[in-house]
Amino acid sequence: MRAPRVGVLALQGDTREHLAALRAAGAEASTVRRRSELDAVDGLVIPGGESTAMSHLLLDFDLLEPLRARLADGLPAYGACAGMILLASEILDAGADGRAALPLGGIDMTVRRNAFGRQVDSFEGDIPFEGLDSNVRAVFIRAPWVERVGDDVQVLARAAGHIVAVRQGAVLATAFHPEVTGDHRVHQLFVDMVNGRGDPAAT
Ligand code: GLN
Numbered sequence: 001m002r003a004p005r006v007g008v009l010a011l012q013g014d015t016r017e018h019l020a021a022l023r024a025a026g027a028e029a030s031t032v033r034r035r036s037e038l039d040a041v042d043g044l045v046i047p048g049g050e051s052t053a054m055s056h057l058l059l060d061f062d063l064l065e066p067l068r069a070r071l072a073d074g075l076p077a078y079g080a081c082a083g084m085i086l087l088a089s090e091i092l093d094a095g096a097d098g099r100a101a102l103p104l105g106g107i108d109m110t111v112r113r114n115a116f117g118r119q120v121d122s123f124e125g126d127i128p129f130e131g132l133d134s135n136v137r138a139v140f141i142r143a144p145w146v147e148r149v150g151d152d153v154q155v156l157a158r159a160a161g162h163i164v165a166v167r168q169g170a171v172l173a174t175a176f177h178p179e180v181t182g183d184h185r186v187h188q189l190f191v192d193m194v195n196g197r198g199d200p201a202a203t
Contacts, residue, residue, distance in 0.1 A: 004194040007032035007041035011057035013049020013082060017179035021187040035066055043076035043194035046083030048141065048177055051101035051113060054082055064102065071106040076170035078190040084173035085111050085144050092147065106171040108150030117142035129165060130156040132185050138164065138176035145175055
């Protein structure tokens with residue numbers, strides 16, 4: 001089997017660490033900035049950054065509707081922090097009118113933007129993650145949390161009582177940044193999902 005082609009949306013945010021983590025997890029990783037690059041990938045990572053800025057860059061680059069369409073068509077995706085916000089079906093505190101973060105609808109969930117940021121800008125801790133045999137170091141930077149999940153959404157991790165990692169089908173999202181820790185297990189999970197493995201229903 002060839003290595004899966006996994007793109008990292010590279011309009012804004014921390015792309016380099018995701019590319020390295022994906023390669024360590026066995027993927028052929030590349031940046032995605034244009035439609036042809038989006039069309040060529042088997043899976044997509046949406047990195048952390050600023051979800052409002054990324055939304056409007058998606059519009060400027062004519063990628064918003066093509067990405068929504070590919071997600072609706074089953075494209076495997078993983079969003080970290082700002083990426084989690086964008087993958088939601090509903091965003092609370094989305095930002096000022098006209099510049100607000102725009103939901104892509106990859107996961108049936110309601111996410112509150114900057115939720116932890118209101119309490120404490122940045123923090124980290126070791127938390128259990130469903131399916132992993134030991135805790136992951138979770139680094140939160142002005143992070144969102146998940147306030148509602150649909151029936152088909154699996155909750156993978158919580159921090160301080162809030163949902164911070166979820167999966168629905170082939171779409172994964174974390175409120176934290178595993179790409180900065182050197183622990184590639186979350187990226188490995190995603191690459192396995194892109195390969196059609198690691199389905200919770202099958203394990
Ligand atoms: N607060 C940012 C946003 O609203 C997310 C922060 C991050 O990605 N580290 O998009």
